[in-house]
Amino acid sequence: MKVLTKTLRLGLVSSISSLAKITGILLPLLILLEIAQEFGWLKKISQALGGLCRRLGLPPQAAVPVAAGLFIGFTYSAGVLLASVKEGDWAQHELTLLWVFLSLSHAIFEDTVIFAALGLPLVALLLVRLVPTFLVTLALAHYFRSRTALPRPADTNL
Amino acid sequence: MFREKLQRAVLRGIKNTLAVLWLLTKVMVPATLIVTFLDISGWLGYLSAWFSPFMGWLGLPGEAAVPLVAGNISGLYAGAGAMTVISLTAKQQLILAAMLMLSHSLPQEGAIVAQAGGKTAMVIAMRIGTALATGLVLQWII
Numbered sequence: 001m002k003v004l005t006k007t008l009r010l011g012l013v014s015s016i017s018s019l020a021k022i023t024g025i026l027l028p029l030l031i032l033l034e035i036a037q038e039f040g041w042l043k044k045i046s047q048a049l050g051g052l053c054r055r056l057g058l059p060p061q062a063a064v065p066v067a068a069g070l071f072i073g074f075t076y077s078a079g080v081l082l083a084s085v086k087e088g089d090w091a092q093h094e095l096t097l098l099w100v101f102l103s104l105s106h107a108i109f110e111d112t113v114i115f116a117a118l119g120l121p122l123v124a125l126l127l128v129r130l131v132p133t134f135l136v137t138l139a140l141a142h143y144f145r146s147r148t149a150l151p152r153p154a155d156t157n158l
Numbered sequence: 159m160f161r162e163k164l165q166r167a168v169l170r171g172i173k174n175t176l177a178v179l180w181l182l183t184k185v186m187v188p189a190t191l192i193v194t195f196l197d198i199s200g201w202l203g204y205l206s207a208w209f210s211p212f213m214g215w216l217g218l219p220g221e222a223a224v225p226l227v228a229g230n231i232s233g234l235y236a237g238a239g240a241m242t243v244i245s246l247t248a249k250q251q252l253i254l255a256a257m258l259m260l261s262h263s264l265p266q267e268g269a270i271v272a273q274a275g276g277k278t279a280m281v282i283a284m285r286i287g288t289a290l291a292t293g294l295v296l297q298w299i300i
Contacts (some may be wrong), residue, residue: 006198011191019179026178031171038167074267079178085274092277099276100284103267104260114238115255120248128256132292136284 029072033080056134057141061088062098073107093144100140104133196231216257216290217297218250225254230286234262253296261289 036045046063053062061084068080081102085095112125195201209227210220221244229237237258246254264282272278 003195003198007191007195010198011194012187014194015183015187015191019183023175023179027172027175030174030178031168034167034171034174035164038163074270079174081270082274083174090275092275095275096277096280099271099274099281103271103281103285104288111234111259114234115251115259118238118242118251118255120252120255124252125255125259128252128292128296129259132256132260132288136288140284 030079033068033072056097056101056137057145058098058101059088059090059094061090062094065098065102069102069106070108073110074102093148097137097141097144101133101137104136105129215297216293217253218293219244219246222246222250222254226257229258229262230264232263233266234258237262249297249300252300253293256296257289257293260292261285 035041045067049063049067050060053060053066058066064084065081068084072080074081085098090098108126108129112122112129115125116122207223209223213220213222216222222241224244225237225240228240238255241251241254241258264285268278268282271281
């Protein structure tokens with residue numbers, strides 16, 4: 001019983017404090033993002049990322065969530081991510097590819113700075129995260145392409 | 159015109175913030191409670207001890223399991239915090255940082271992936287797999 005009340009107390013306090021911290025970053029960021037959208041800036045950044053998406057086997061509408069997730073972060077940009085995923089027309093394998101890419105690399109400035117603060121070189125930190133992310137995403141895209149190009153098991157009576 | 163656009167953007171920004179906060183509350187509070195319970199009841203310690211034999215393959219000491227487990231179950235900040243407590247060489251620090259950045263906050267971020275229609279089990283498996291492969295390769299090449 002003591003363990004449970006302690007869990008509730010500590011858990012709720014830490015939840016509320018992290019929610020407060022997140023609100024402090026989230027509110028200005030989401031307002032800025034809406035302003036960017038309203039004035040058409042986000043379109044320009046996303047267009048620049050369109051080529052990257054194509055190379056990774058992602059559809060063009062992935063540019064906005066990729067830009068938001070990569071630079072802003074996963075939890076902070078959850079609203080943008082959820083909205084663009086629900087609005088767009090996505091195949092299941094495209095969604096999976098997007099989420100594999102974004103789960104491996106997101107909030108790349110924020111996360112890198114934490115470990116750089118421990119004394120590790122910034123460039124090395126970015127490389128050890130981004131290189132595996134691109135390799136895995138490319139390999140998975142290749143697998144999905146080869147699978148959709150092959151006849152489905154039902155067609156070959158297997 | 160400009161004022162109207164700005165007003166609309168700010169209002170939508172506030173509305174989106176509230177929506178995301180509600181989503182995060184549903185996702186984060188239960189996850190935090192579970193991890194806090196594991197910590198208080200001592201299970202987090204057992205989990206770490208169970209993982210230590212595997213740490214050798216990654217060129218890491220047994221204690222490095224603590225930041226890995228904390229980071230993956232709780233969050234990147236918890237992992238980084240636990241990392242500062244144990245003594246590591248620069249090489250071990252880079253390996254651990256790479257693994258933690260690639261794979262962390264699995265219950266929380268997994269829940270967001272699920273909400274957004276991704277295949278959560280596959281995404282989580284890819285993250286753990288990529289982190290392990292990166293750790294093995296780094297321990298070999300640097």
